Amino acid sequence: MKFELQGKDPLSKARAATLTTDHGTIETPIFMPVGTIGTVKGVHQRELKEDINPDIILGNTYHLYLRPQTEILEKAGGLHKFINWDRNILTDSGGYQVYSLSANRKIKEEGVKFKSHIDGSYHFFTPENVMEIQRTIGADIIMAFDECTPYPCDYRYAKRSMHMTHRWLDRCIAHLEKTPYKYDYSQTFFPIVQGSTYKDLRKQSAEFIASREAEGNAIGGLSVGEPAEEMYAMTDVVCSILPEDKPRYLMGVGTPINILENIALGVDMFDCVMPTRNARNGMLFTAHGTINIKNKKWADDFSPIDEMGITYVDLEYSKAYVRHLFTVNELLGKQIATIHNLGFYLWLVREARKHILAGDFDAWKNKMVKQMDKRL
Structure with missing residues (x-):
């Protein structure tokens, strides 16, 4: 992946850049339409390409793992070929879906046991097998497996969860280092900053994430019910620490106003349903x-x-x-x-x-x- 800054706003932290992968160039700031299960709901690919015209769309590891299942995607040659999409794809690791299944999951150091929302069957996600699933899905940008904390969140829980997310990140990195790409193009890996709405935790997490020197970085655990002012405050803290020469992705945000305000804080990439x-x-x-x-x-x-x-x-x-x-x-x-x-x-x-x-x-x-x- 190649990331090139092309301009900065003199009165804010907003920046324009290009992010290039084997599936083409993404001009930032960018909004990624959400295609959770291999489709942007209600939109044909022709309309998506010709009228909406995004450089990149988003898929979801949890949902694609359950349906159509990774075996089908591998036989198809990856998600790009399965849905006939020749541009960029990013996959969320499933951490947010694990968060949303709070009544049907159990989190341990090893990983997360959860019950399918489709048929009630039990499954187990670990940092390692989530990386393997994303290798098989074949997205251009893949995300670390993390825990997305709720809002409001007790400080001690947020801190404990953040440290576990950091340990999971190192396991993700270790697994990716020993597993090759499955298809004839490369994949880029983004770790995720956590820490709820606590400034000291966000600062600590952003420093940890930056130290891993990934090709891009994401900010998770926001847009989960907190006031917009807290979202902006946390984004500002994190963007002041994450490296300027790498893309920043704010996950799950948001309204048009949220997007403009976070662009002003230095965010490059967004997605939201x-x-x-x-x-x-x-x-x-x-x-x-x-x-x-x-x-x-x-x-x-x-x-x-x-x-x-x-x-x-x-x-x-x-x-x-x-x-x-x-x-x-x-x-x-x-x-x-x-x-x-x-x-x-x-x-x-x-x-x-x-x-x-x-x-x-x-x-x-x-x-x-x-x-x-x-x-x-």
């Missing part, structure tokens, strides 16, 4: 605020969904029509909303990049935050 999940509930993000398309006020509004939108759906369909589709529970409405929201998120990070390179990101960001913080 919000644009797709909220789309399926009728929430459309725009540069001028959020639309609840189910509201009656849109019933006779025949203007396009978003005249500033970058995807074909934005000008092709009216607000009244999309509201009608939601009212009659027609699947097409959810698909249209999903394409719009993903297109908006990609537009947002690409506009951020333009303004970083132009040197006026901070002023543009402040204007955008005010505009987007409205209910239309």
